[in-house]
Amino acid sequence: MQMLALTLSGLLLALSLAGCASVTLVSSQTATGITPKPYTALLVVGLSEASETRQTFEEIFANELRKRGIRAVPSYTVPALKERASREALAEAVRLHHADAVLMTRFLSVKNKRDTKTGYVMTDRGVDVVDYYDYYGNYWEGVGNYASFDAKPVDEIISSVTSVEITLFDAATGARIWSGISEESHAERLISTTQELAGLVLNALAQQGFISPK
Numbered sequence: 549m550q551m552l553a554l555t556l557s558g559l560l561l562a563l564s565l566a567g568c569a570s571v572t573l574v575s576s577q578t579a580t581g582i583t584p585k586p587y588t589a590l591l592v593v594g595l596s597e598a599s600e601t602r603q604t605f606e607e608i609f610a611n612e613l614r615k616r617g618i619r620a621v622p623s624y625t626v627p628a629l630k631e632r633a634s635r636e637a638l639a640e641a642v643r644l645h646h647a648d649a650v651l652m653t654r655f656l657s658v659k660n661k662r663d664t665k666t667g668y669v670m671t672d673r674g675v676d677v678v679d680y681y682d683y684y685g686n687y688w689e690g691v692g693n694y695a696s697f698d699a700k701p702v703d704e705i706i707s708s709v710t711s712v713e714i715t716l717f718d719a720a721t722g723a724r725i726w727s728g729i730s731e732e733s734h735a736e737r738l739i740s741t742t743q744e745l746a747g748l749v750l751n752a753l754a755q756q757g758f759i760s761p762k
Contacts, residue, residue: 584757
């Protein structure tokens with residue numbers, strides 16, 4: 549089975565929501581030559597070095613799959629898959645849990661929209677000292693009696709969009725059979741965004757005939 553490296557710093561940093569409708573599935577593609585068939589048992593793998601992010605993704609996707617009558621196993625619950633797994637360990641987990649498909653996700657990119665404005669940057673700060681008493685008194689009154697600023701361009705991030713790839717693999721062949729790309733804006737609510745993403749992905753898989761509809 550083709551193994552995807554279990555690397556991702558900060559996704560699913562990525563799977564987050566501020567406000568409503570911040571998650572979109574911008575692509576949904578079935579591999580060429582594939583005849584869709586319904587899968588009934590999935591191993592769910594979140595490719596993230598952040599354990600909290602990985603567990604959130606896997607638990608929410610697995611729970612949504614179970615609601616559709618599909619057996620789903622979060623990979624973090626498999627001892628051999630708690631850390632970065634070998635090809636053999638992943639294949640053995642698929643076999644032991646009788647999974648007929650593997651659902652994986654990985655971080656693609658973060659695109660920041662920036663705006664440059666004129667701002668003020670502190671260039672100096674200190675205390676005016678005339679004699680030892682000024683020095684002594686300023687210690688108790690707090691340092692920072694004077695400060696100077698220069699007007700300079702300031703680069704400000706005004707929006708951010710994170711792209712995530714979700715891929716379904718056939719367990720018997722290891723082949724990629726479906727993939728989708730999501731885009732999420734903002735980075736504040738991991739749980740609600742993952743729930744929104746799971747709904748979009750599972751609806752797309754159901755429409756393609758890879759899982760049963762609700």
